[in-house]
Amino acid sequence: MSSAANSFLDAERLDRADVLRGFRGRFYGVDDDVIYLDGNSLGRLPVESLDRLDDVVRQGWGHGLVRSWEGWIEWPAAVGDLLGSTLLGAAAGQVGISDSTSVNVYKLACAALDLHPSRRTLVTDTGNFPSDRYIFEGLASARGLRLVELDADPVHGVSLAEVERVIDSDTALVSLSHVDYRSGALADLEGITAATHQAGAPVLWDLCHSVGAVPIGLDAAGVDFAAGCTYKYLNAGPGAPAFAYVRRDLQAQTRQPIWGWFGQQAQFDMGPRYHPVEGIERFLVGTPQVLGIALVEQGVRLLGEARIERLRAKGIALTSYLIELADEWLVPLGFEVATPREPARRGSHVSLKHADADRISVALIEQARVIPDFRRPDLVRLGCSPLTTSFVDVHEAMRRIRDLVSSERHREIDLGARRVT
Amino acid sequence: MSSAANSFLDAERLDRADVLRGFRGRFYGVDDDVIYLDGNSLGRLPVESLDRLDDVVRQGWGHGLVRSWEGWIEWPAAVGDLLGSTLLGAAAGQVGISDSTSVNVYKLACAALDLHPSRRTLVTDTGNFPSDRYIFEGLASARGLRLVELDADPVHGVSLAEVERVIDSDTALVSLSHVDYRSGALADLEGITAATHQAGAPVLWDLCHSVGAVPIGLDAAGVDFAAGCTYKYLNAGPGAPAFAYVRRDLQAQTRQPIWGWFGQQAQFDMGPRYHPVEGIERFLVGTPQVLGIALVEQGVRLLGEARIERLRAKGIALTSYLIELADEWLVPLGFEVATPREPARRGSHVSLKHADADRISVALIEQARVIPDFRRPDLVRLGCSPLTTSFVDVHEAMRRIRDLVSSERHREIDLGARRVT
Numbered sequence: 009m010s011s012a013a014n015s016f017l018d019a020e021r022l023d024r025a026d027v028l029r030g031f032r033g034r035f036y037g038v039d040d041d042v043i044y045l046d047g048n049s050l051g052r053l054p055v056e057s058l059d060r061l062d063d064v065v066r067q068g069w070g071h072g073l074v075r076s077w078e079g080w081i082e083w084p085a086a087v088g089d090l091l092g093s094t095l096l097g098a099a100a101g102q103v104g105i106s107d108s109t110s111v112n113v114y115k116l117a118c119a120a121l122d123l124h125p126s127r128r129t130l131v132t133d134t135g136n137f138p139s140d141r142y143i144f145e146g147l148a149s150a151r152g153l154r155l156v157e158l159d160a161d162p163v164h165g166v167s168l169a170e171v172e173r174v175i176d177s178d179t180a181l182v183s184l185s186h187v188d189y190r191s192g193a194l195a196d197l198e199g200i201t202a203a204t205h206q207a208g209a210p211v212l213w214d215l216c217h218s219v220g221a222v223p224i225g226l227d228a229a230g231v232d233f234a235a236g237c238t239y240k241y242l243n244a245g246p247g248a249p250a251f252a253y254v255r256r257d258l259q260a261q262t263r264q265p266i267w268g269w270f271g272q273q274a275q276f277d278m279g280p281r282y283h284p285v286e287g288i289e290r291f292l293v294g295t296p297q298v299l300g301i302a303l304v305e306q307g308v309r310l311l312g313e314a315r316i317e318r319l320r321a322k323g324i325a326l327t328s329y330l331i332e333l334a335d336e337w338l339v340p341l342g343f344e345v346a347t348p349r350e351p352a353r354r355g356s357h358v359s360l361k362h363a364d365a366d367r368i369s370v371a372l373i374e375q376a377r378v379i380p381d382f383r384r385p386d387l388v389r390l391g392c393s394p395l396t397t398s399f400v401d402v403h404e405a406m407r408r409i410r411d412l413v414s415s416e417r418h419r420e421i422d423l424g425a426r427r428v429t
Numbered sequence: 430m431s432s433a434a435n436s437f438l439d440a441e442r443l444d445r446a447d448v449l450r451g452f453r454g455r456f457y458g459v460d461d462d463v464i465y466l467d468g469n470s471l472g473r474l475p476v477e478s479l480d481r482l483d484d485v486v487r488q489g490w491g492h493g494l495v496r497s498w499e500g501w502i503e504w505p506a507a508v509g510d511l512l513g514s515t516l517l518g519a520a521a522g523q524v525g526i527s528d529s530t531s532v533n534v535y536k537l538a539c540a541a542l543d544l545h546p547s548r549r550t551l552v553t554d555t556g557n558f559p560s561d562r563y564i565f566e567g568l569a570s571a572r573g574l575r576l577v578e579l580d581a582d583p584v585h586g587v588s589l590a591e592v593e594r595v596i597d598s599d600t601a602l603v604s605l606s607h608v609d610y611r612s613g614a615l616a617d618l619e620g621i622t623a624a625t626h627q628a629g630a631p632v633l634w635d636l637c638h639s640v641g642a643v644p645i646g647l648d649a650a651g652v653d654f655a656a657g658c659t660y661k662y663l664n665a666g667p668g669a670p671a672f673a674y675v676r677r678d679l680q681a682q683t684r685q686p687i688w689g690w691f692g693q694q695a696q697f698d699m700g701p702r703y704h705p706v707e708g709i710e711r712f713l714v715g716t717p718q719v720l721g722i723a724l725v726e727q728g729v730r731l732l733g734e735a736r737i738e739r740l741r742a743k744g745i746a747l748t749s750y751l752i753e754l755a756d757e758w759l760v761p762l763g764f765e766v767a768t769p770r771e772p773a774r775r776g777s778h779v780s781l782k783h784a785d786a787d788r789i790s791v792a793l794i795e796q797a798r799v800i801p802d803f804r805r806p807d808l809v810r811l812g813c814s815p816l817t818t819s820f821v822d823v824h825e826a827m828r829r830i831r832d833l834v835s836s837e838r839h840r841e842i843d844l845g846a847r848r849v850t
Binding site: 036037040042044046049050052053058061065066068069070071073074075076077080107108109110111114134137138139141142143145146150237239245246247248249250265266267268269270272275276277278279280281282293294295296297298299300301373379381383384 | 457458461463465467470471473474479482486487489490491492494495496497498501528529530531532535555558559560562563564566567571658660666667668669670671686687688689690691693696697698699700701702703714715716717718719720721722794800802804805
C-alpha cells in the first residue's frame, strides 16, 4: 500500500478486491451515517437474525409454547458444537452455550482449581479483562490462594517467557486472555498452554476478543478450559449468552460449583441427589436463554460461511491499513500505536494512545460520526470487524480523527458533563 | 358455583364477569386450537412484547449500536425496581434482573451463608425445586455444612411448625419455595421468615411459582433474600433473565461469590481491585441480557396494569372452579386433588394425582389439544395463568380429561417411544 495509502481511491480499490465484501450488506444499519469501529465491543445486527428471532419468538414461543422445549433443550450443546467446529477448533461435546462469560469463567476456574487442591497459586496478568481478574481475586480470597498477576508490557501483552518464570509445582491455574482487550496483543496460546502443562497445571483461556477474528485450535493445543462471549465478532446481540469449553477427557473428573438442574442426569426425574451428566452439559446451570442462543447460532453460521481464514486475512489487512494511516497522519499529532505491529501478534483491533484520548473519543462520536471505544486512561480503541468494516470505513475514520485532532476541536469537550464509558 | 359448575354456560358466565377478560386478547396465539394450562412453566407471549423486542433489536442494537449501553446499563436495577414495586412489595434499590434463577440462588445462598460462618446447618425441604436442592447440596458439600431436608406433606408443603422444630442456633440459612412447584401449596412466608429470624438466621425464598400470581410483601415480612424467574407468570419468554432481591440493610455486609465487573464500583475505570458497589448491583455479575430484560419489563408492566390483587382473585376463582370440576368429573375416574383445597393455601396451579398421569399427559397433548405439565411420578399439573386462562379453558380442558380417561384412550400411549418431560 505504501505512499498511496492516504488516497481514498486506494481504500476503494481494497474494498473492491475484498472477497468478503458481500457480507457487509447482510447487516442491519450499515448505511447509517456513522462509521462503526466498535464491533469488538458490540457486533452489528445480522439482517437474517431478525427473521430467526421472529421465528423463535412467534412460532417457537408464541405458538409452540412449552412444547418447543423438546427442541430448545438441545440448543446449548448443539450450538456449542457448531461454534466449536466452526471457530474454536473443538470437536463435538466440549462446548456449551450458557450464562455470561463472567459466570463461565467462575465455573471453569473453580473446576480447574479443584483438580489439584494442594497447589496454591493462580496466575493471571494485570492486563487481563477486569471481570476475570476480579473473579480470580474473589476465588483467591475465598480459597486462600496466592494470586500472581504478571505485569506484562501494555502493548505486547504476556509473553511465554514471563509465564514460564512464575509457574512451578505450586501453580494451580494459569488464566489469560487470548487477545488483550486493550492493546489487541495476541498471546501465544499454544506455547503458554504447553508450558503450563509442563508445570502440571491447567489453563483457562478467555477468548472474548479473539473468537471470530482469529483462528483458534483448542483441541490441537490441548487447552483445558476456555470461555468467551458472543456479542462481539459473533454478532449475537447485547448480553447474548456466552460459551464454555472443557476438554473432553477432563469432563468426567471436573465439577462446577453451581449444581443447577440443567447439569443433572435425567433432569426431569427431579431426583433427590445431584448426579451431573457425563458430558459438557454438566457445566450448564439454569434454564437456557433460548432467544439468545438462536442469535448465537445465526452469528456463528454467518462467520462459518465467511470462513475464519478469510476473516483473519481481512482483519490483518484492515488493521495493517489502519496502522499505516496512523503512522502517516496521527503519529505527528501526538498519537502512538499501542498495538503490536507484527500482524501475527495482534487480533483485529488497534489501540491508539493519546493524552486526550477521552476527549477525542467523545468528540469523534458527537462531532465526527465515528464510533471508537475509549479505554482508560489514554487509549482510543478501533475495532476492525472483518464482516462489517470496510477499508473506506478505516480511511474515512482516520481522516476524521486527523481533522478533529489537528483542528483541536476535541479540546472543547467538557468531560465533566459526561459519563465516558 | 355448586352443581351448575359442570355447565358450559356457567363457564361462559364466569368469563363475562371477569374484570381481567380484556387481557387475554393481548397475548399472541390465544386463538390457536389448543388449551394451554402450562403458563406456570412458560407464560404466553404478550403481543406488545413483539414491538418492544423489535424496537430494542432494530433501534437499540441495529442503529444505536454500542451507544445504547448508555441506557441499557441502567436496566437491571431499573426493571428490578419496577418488578419490586409492582409485584414483590419491595422498595427501590433491592431487586436486580440478572442471570438464571439457579445462578441467583447460588449467589444469594453464598452471601447468606457467609453472614454467620459458625452456623453449620442449611435447612430446605425435599419438595423444594430440584435446582435449589442440588445447589444447596453442592454448597453443603463444598462448605462442609449439614443439609437438613424437611420431608413435608406432598400436598400441603412445609409448615411453620416443621421449620420451627429444626431451626436453632446452628441454622445458617432456611431456604424454601413460596409456592410448591408440584402441589401448588403456598408456604407461610411471613411466619417462617419471622421464626427463622427468631433463631438468628436469614431466609432465602424462591418465588418462581408465586411471582405474578400471589401478592408478595418482601419488605413487610422482613425477608432477607429472594430469587425467582420471569418466564412463568411474568411472560418474559423462554430463558428470560431472573431476579434477585437482597434487603437493603443487608447489602453493605454481604458479598456474592462471583466478583464480576457489573458489580464493580466505577466499572469502566477497570481498576486493579474489586470494590463492589454499594447497592443491589453488587449482586450483578456479567453483561446484562438486554433483550431479555426488555421482555421482563413488558411482562411486569402488563401485570402491573392488571394489578396483583385482581390477578390473585382470578387465580383463586380459576383454581376453585377447576377443583370443583375435578371433584365432580375426575375423582370418580381415579384422580386425587393433590393441591390444598383452601384457596389461601395455594398458588395458581392445581395438581391432579393419577397412577397413569404420564400417559394421560401425553394423550392430552397429542389427542385432546390440552397442554398440561406432567410431574413425576404421578401428577398432572394444571396452571391457571390469570391473564390468559379463561373459565371456558378450564371447563373444556376438564371435560376433555374426563372424556379421555373415561374412554381409556390414554392407555394406548406407548411411553417407551417418548421422552416425557
